Amino acid sequence: MTLLNPPSSDILVTVKNMTKTFNTGKGLHKRQVHALRNVSFELKKGRALALVGESGSGKSTVARLLTRMHLHNSGEVLYRGQDINEFNTHRELAQYRKNIQMIFQDPYGSLNPAHTIYHHLARPLFTHGHVKTKIQAIEKVNDLLRLVELDPEATASKYPHQLSGGQRQRVSIARTVAIGAEIILADEPTSMLDVSIRLDILKLLNKMKNEQDMTFLYITHDIATARYFAEEIAIMYQGQIVEWGNTSSVIDNPQHPYTQLLLSAVPNPHISFTEAAIEGSELLEQANTIREKSMAPIVETVEYNSQHFYAQHD
Numbered sequence: 001m002t003l004l005n006p007p008s009s010d011i012l013v014t015v016k017n018m019t020k021t022f023n024t025g026k027g028l029h030k031r032q033v034h035a036l037r038n039v040s041f042e043l044k045k046g047r048a049l050a051l052v053g054e055s056g057s058g059k060s061t062v063a064r065l066l067t068r069m070h071l072h073n074s075g076e077v078l079y080r081g082q083d084i085n086e087f088n089t090h091r092e093l094a095q096y097r098k099n100i101q102m103i104f105q106d107p108y109g110s111l112n113p114a115h116t117i118y119h120h121l122a123r124p125l126f127t128h129g130h131v132k133t134k135i136q137a138i139e140k141v142n143d144l145l146r147l148v149e150l151d152p153e154a155t156a157s158k159y160p161h162q163l164s165g166g167q168r169q170r171v172s173i174a175r176t177v178a179i180g181a182e183i184i185l186a187d188e189p190t191s192m193l194d195v196s197i198r199l200d201i202l203k204l205l206n207k208m209k210n211e212q213d214m215t216f217l218y219i220t221h222d223i224a225t226a227r228y229f230a231e232e233i234a235i236m237y238q239g240q241i242v243e244w245g246n247t248s249s250v251i252d253n254p255q256h257p258y259t260q261l262l263l264s265a266v267p268n269p270h271i272s273f274t275e276a277a278i279e280g281s282e283l284l285e286q287a288n289t290i291r292e293k294s295m296a297p298i299v300e301t302v303e304y305n306s307q308h309f310y311a312q313h314d
């Protein structure tokens with residue numbers, strides 16, 4: 001796949017022909033899972049790339065390879081032009097991992113129930129040398145909480161279980177700022193939240209992008225939120241990126257049959273991200289669930305449209 005733009009200082013991460021195969025099972029049950037094949041994309045400073053695809057298409061594997069939780073089998077991942085496989089010392093790897101942080105579906109899983117919100121934010125501030133004294137830490141933690149639109153007085157002394165899901169996700173976002181990350185890998189960050197809260201969290205992520213110049217890989221199966229948040233979109237299908245480009249262009253003029261299939265399940269992918277669009281994305285989720293249950297094969301024809309889709313699954 002050819003890259004969209006020539007390399008420039010705006011490009012923080014370049015992924016070229018990344019491939020990942022997992023070996024599973026033992027003896028006669030040994031088999032290979034080709035999770036990613038020749039995946040290529042770029043992450044640009046202060047912008048978001050949405051990685052959209054159905055369950056099992058390889059989205060989370062991309063994120064795990066970027067954090068070096070797993071190693072890719074072939075291809076290249078360059079961070080500011082440097083191959084991430086060359087970060088060999090503990091210091092180099094720690095520095096890289098500081099810069100590239102993940103936000104998960106379930107913020108509760110990444111917060112320690114035994115510690116207060118103050119502790120979650122103050123600890124990385126001390127660890128990464130952003131503050132030296134307790135007074136500085138309290139001030140900075142309060143700033144971070146205000147940045148993510150939480151009331152410091154009402155939040156800092158609480159424990160994760162005392163917050164709502166949306167508030168916990170705000171703390172996770174504040175934590176990435178406390179660490180000093182420049183790239184956020186957001187893996188379905190709103191999918192476990194109430195529909196009414198999703199838009200608020202997306203707005204906050206947008207604010208981080210626009211005001212803090214943060215860079216995002218936004219993993220989702222929801223085209224409506226991708227359209228709202230991401231300047232570029234990459235459509236994944238069975239471990240491959242089948243289409244990658246400017247979000248509006250891909251949505252307005254999808255080239256690949258699978259992209260056309262995804263879009264056919266969204267009532268109106270062209271409207272801006274409103275409550276109505278969230279409802280649309282829910283419909284897409286329902287459609288995906290129906291299809292997953294029936295294990296129906298993807299029909300690779302351009303004529304495939306929503307009528308066919310629903311008729312097959314009635």
Ligand SMILES: Nc1ncnc2c1ncn2[C@@H]1O[C@H](COP(=O)(O)OP(=O)(O)OP(=O)(O)O)[C@@H](O)[C@H]1O
Nearest residue numbers: 022024033035053054055056057058059060061062
């Ligand atoms: N550690 C692993 N060992 C074996 N197979 C794996 C492993 N991690 C992922 N896979 C397989 O790789 C493929 C891609 O999985 P991945 O989790 O990346 O998909 P996904 O698009 O993120 O799905 P979802 O939206 O459900 O999270 C799947 O077939 C999955 O079973």
